[in-house]
Amino acid sequence: MSEIRTLIVDDSSVMRKIVERSLRQAGLDTMVVYEAGSGTEGLDMLRAKQVDLILSDINMPSMDGLEFLRQLRAQNLAPGVPVVMITTESSEEHVKQAILAGAQGYIRKPFTADQVKERVLPLLQPV
Amino acid sequence: MLLNGVRNAAIATARRSGETEMERAMPVTLRASLQLVSDPRNLDATVEEVFKMMLGIDCHRDPGPVDLEMESVTAVVGFGGLLSGACLFKSGSSTAIKIAAAMTGMEITEVDDTVKDGTGEIGNMLAGAWKGKVPDLAANCGLSIPAVITGRDYNLHVQAPEFKLVHCYRFEGGCFEVTIICDGLQ
Numbered sequence: 001m002s003e004i005r006t007l008i009v010d011d012s013s014v015m016r017k018i019v020e021r022s023l024r025q026a027g028l029d030t031m032v033v034y035e036a037g038s039g040t041e042g043l044d045m046l047r048a049k050q051v052d053l054i055l056s057d058i059n060m061p062s063m064d065g066l067e068f069l070r071q072l073r074a075q076n077l078a079p080g081v082p083v084v085m086i087t088t089e090s091s092e093e094h095v096k097q098a099i100l101a102g103a104q105g106y107i108r109k110p111f112t113a114d115q116v117k118e119r120v121l122p123l124l125q126p127v
Numbered sequence: 128m129l130l131n132g133v134r135n136a137a138i139a140t141a142r143r144s145g146e147t148e149m150e151r152a153m154p155v156t157l158r159a160s161l162q163l164v165s166d167p168r169n170l171d172a173t174v175e176e177v178f179k180m181m182l183g184i185d186c187h188r189d190p191g192p193v194d195l196e197m198e199s200v201t202a203v204v205g206f207g208g209l210l211s212g213a214c215l216f217k218s219g220s221s222t223a224i225k226i227a228a229a230m231t232g233m234e235i236t237e238v239d240d241t242v243k244d245g246t247g248e249i250g251n252m253l254a255g256a257w258k259g260k261v262p263d264l265a266a267n268c269g270l271s272i273p274a275v276i277t278g279r280d281y282n283l284h285v286q287a288p289e290f291k292l293v294h295c296y297r298f299e300g301g302c303f304e305v306t307i308i309c310d311g312l313q
Contacts, residue, residue: 011272014245017231018181059251061272088255091266108259109252110180 039068202250
C-alpha cells in the first residue's frame with residue numbers, strides 16, 4: 001500500500017500514539033501521521049495539509065469530535081476523505097450521530113489492532 | 128468539589144449528545160435495573176478487557192486491600208444523565224509509570240504529563256466500557272473529560288451514595304484500585 005497521510009485528532013497524546021501504533025500494526029507502516037489535540041487544531045491542520053484518512057476522538061474539550069466532523073463537512077475540508085471516530089461512547093445513538101455527521105467508521109475503545117485493521121483498511125481501497 | 132466539577136461536565140455531555148426523540152417521548156429509568164448496573168462482575172470484566180486489549184496486560188481481581196504507594200495518581204471521570212457519579216482509577220506512582228510505558232512504548236522514569244495523560248485515558252476507557260455493559264446506561268449517561276490528581280494523603284468522600292464498588296486488581300509488577308460511585312440514579 002502506498003504512503004497514507006493520516007490525521008489523528010485526540011486531546012490525549014497517549015491515545016494518539018496508541019492509534020498510530022495500531023494503524024502501523026494493521027499494515028500502514030509507511031504512513032505519515034499528523035496529530036491534532038482538538039477539533040479546532042484538526043480543522044486548522046486540514047487547511048494546510050492534504051490527508052487520506054482521518055481518525056478522531058469524540059469526547060474532547062472545546063470542540064468535540066462530532067462538531068469537528070460537522071465543521072469539516074460544512075467547510076468542505078478534505079472532501080472524500082474517510083473519517084473514523086474512535087471513542088469510549090458505545091451506544092447505538094452515538095454511532096448514529098457520528099454516521100449522520102459524516103463518519104464512515106466507528107471504533108469503540110478499548111480496541112485491538114485487528115479491529116482497527118477491519119474498520120480502516122476497507123476504507124482505503126483503492127488508494 | 129472536584130467530583131461536582133466532573134459530574135457537571137458529564138451532565139453537559141449527556142445533554143449534548145445522548146438524548147433522542149424517542150427518549151424525550153419515553154422516559155427511561157435505571158432504578159429498576161439497579162442490580163444489573165451495580166453488578167460487580169461488570170467492573171471486573173471491564174478492567175480485564177481494557178488492560179488486555181489496550182496494554183496487552185493480564186490483570187486479575189485481588190481480594191485487597193492493596194498497599195498503594197504514598198505517592199499516587201488518580202483519574203476521575205464523572206457520569207451524568209440517568210446515573211450521576213464517577214469512576215476513579217487509582218494507582219501508586221510506579222504502577223502509573225509502568226502502565227503509561229506499556230501504553231506508549233516509551234521509557235518513562237517519573238510522573239510526567241504522559242503518565243497523567245495515560246492515567247486519564249485509562250479512567251476514560253474504564254468508565255466508558257463499564258457503562259457500555261448496560262445498554263440503557265450506555266445510551267443515557269454521559270462522561271466528563273478525565274481529571275487527574277497526583278500527590279499523597281488524599282481521600283474521596285461521597286455522602287450516602289446509591290452504591291459504591293471498590294475493587295483492587297493486580298498484574299505482574301503492579302496493583303491498582305478502581306472505584307465506581309453512584310450518587311444518583313433516575
